[in-house]
Amino acid sequence: MTDTTSTRTERTRVAIVGAGPAGLILSHLLAEAGIDSIVVDSRSREQIESTIRAGILEQNTADLLRRIDPATRVDTVGHRHDGIELWFGGEGHRIDFPSLVGRSVWLYPQHEVLKDLLALRLGAGQDLRFGVTVERVDDDGSGHPLVAGRNADGSPLVIDADFVVGADGSRSVVRPVVTGSSAGGYFREYPFAWFGILCEAPPSSDELIYSNSPEGFALISQRSPEVQRMYYQCDPTADPAAPSDAEVWEALQARVPGTTLNEGPIIQRDVLRFRSFVAHELRRDRVALVGDAAHTVPPTGAKGMNLAIADVVLLAEALRALLVERDERLIDGYADRALARIWKAQHFSWWMTSMLHSTPDASDFDHRRQLGELRSVVESEAGQTYLAEAYTGWPLA
Ligand code: PHB
Numbered sequence: 001m002t003d004t005t006s007t008r009t010e011r012t013r014v015a016i017v018g019a020g021p022a023g024l025i026l027s028h029l030l031a032e033a034g035i036d037s038i039v040v041d042s043r044s045r046e047q048i049e050s051t052i053r054a055g056i057l058e059q060n061t062a063d064l065l066r067r068i069d070p071a072t073r074v075d076t077v078g079h080r081h082d083g084i085e086l087w088f089g090g091e092g093h094r095i096d097f098p099s100l101v102g103r104s105v106w107l108y109p110q111h112e113v114l115k116d117l118l119a120l121r122l123g124a125g126q127d128l129r130f131g132v133t134v135e136r137v138d139d140d141g142s143g144h145p146l147v148a149g150r151n152a153d154g155s156p157l158v159i160d161a162d163f164v165v166g167a168d169g170s171r172s173v174v175r176p177v178v179t180g181s182s183a184g185g186y187f188r189e190y191p192f193a194w195f196g197i198l199c200e201a202p203p204s205s206d207e208l209i210y211s212n213s214p215e216g217f218a219l220i221s222q223r224s225p226e227v228q229r230m231y232y233q234c235d236p237t238a239d240p241a242a243p244s245d246a247e248v249w250e251a252l253q254a255r256v257p258g259t260t261l262n263e264g265p266i267i268q269r270d271v272l273r274f275r276s277f278v279a280h281e282l283r284r285d286r287v288a289l290v291g292d293a294a295h296t297v298p299p300t301g302a303k304g305m306n307l308a309i310a311d312v313v314l315l316a317e318a319l320r321a322l323l324v325e326r327d328e329r330l331i332d333g334y335a336d337r338a339l340a341r342i343w344k345a346q347h348f349s350w351w352m353t354s355m356l357h358s359t360p361d362a363s364d365f366d367h368r369r370q371l372g373e374l375r376s377v378v379e380s381e382a383g384q385t386y387l388a389e390a391y392t393g394w395p396l397a
Helices: 020-030 045-050 057-070 099-100 112-124 175-179 245-255 302-324 329-356 364-377 379-391
Strands: 009-011 014-017 037-040 055-056 079-081 083-088 091-096 103-107 126-127 133-139 148-149 156-160 162-168 185-200 208-213 216-221 227-234 266-279 286-287
Touching: 014 020, 020 037, 020 057, 020 112, 020 302, 037 079, 037 156, 045 126, 045 266, 045 286, 055 057, 055 302, 057 103, 083 148, 083 364, 091 099, 091 126, 091 302, 091 379, 099 379, 112 126, 148 175, 156 364, 162 175, 162 302, 175 208, 175 266, 175 286, 185 245, 208 329, 227 266, 245 266, 266 329, 329 364, 329 379, 364 379
Parallel strands: 009 156, 014 037, 014 162, 037 126, 083 208, 162 286
Antiparallel strands: 055 103, 079 103, 083 091, 133 148, 148 156, 185 227, 185 266, 208 216, 216 227
């Protein structure tokens, strides 16, 4: 453990733990308000830039990236998607976003977003430190929370800040200071997971296909003209190495009946666990949580990164009021404002998940009811509009 009395203490206004999309965008928005920050992350830059995550950006998220980063590649490497296909009963039912809600989404994988944001922040001279292990955060109520840990070379590090932000993901080390325990939150586990692959093949569809089939769920997504991302529902204990390539293709093809997927070599496999989580508290005194440190959503609603960025937009505004104008009202309201959106996103992610997956104990009644639910969405403009509004994203603060 770092001895905070003998180590030289570094000073900043906001200490941000985690250099993911939330932490990096927060450092940018704070810099715009003239507030300096130090960002630390336990991973190396290479690890951050190569972790494969999901990749749908809501319209507002894409607009924010364009505003803060003139060099963003969201429109060159990323692709605009004007709809998704809900697949059931052997056919596709397209939800057209622009005609329903006047918005679109962008398929731009998170690791590409991170390459842009790291270049942006390092180019602007951001104090950004990789390989830093945070051991603890102390907030004694003095208005100067401390972050204590180890630098990449093992030497002790203590940061004295006016505010600490936990943007350090679902296994957050900052969370216990805010909630009183590392688990403290509302949980839901799901009895299934996603078997995900990256494969070298041409796209099988222009848009994402979310399929409910008698065999279970599948999602046909894309990455580039040469590489595709696909998932199918599996048991949470599944071993990603177990099935042969042929078995994986058979499972995928069977879950999108009526379409033929373009197959190719599988270059990566993973099993994604599903859970919904919201921390009991998002802020205590001068420490706040954003992104996966504060909440987790199952990936079916494509909300994860967008929700993290929506938190940060609210928190940046609140920190500007607190640290520049000494106005505490927005920071006092941060949790309630963020939670209003978080619970809508929790509901949407749960709804898409429950409508499209089959649970191990599902009866014939349950399957037929799900098809009724899907028809209620695709055969109703109101139903389609609800889905399009939530998927493309509610307005930011
Ligand atoms: C992905 O492309 O990885 C992806 C897209 C949409 C989702 C989840 C994952 O809902």
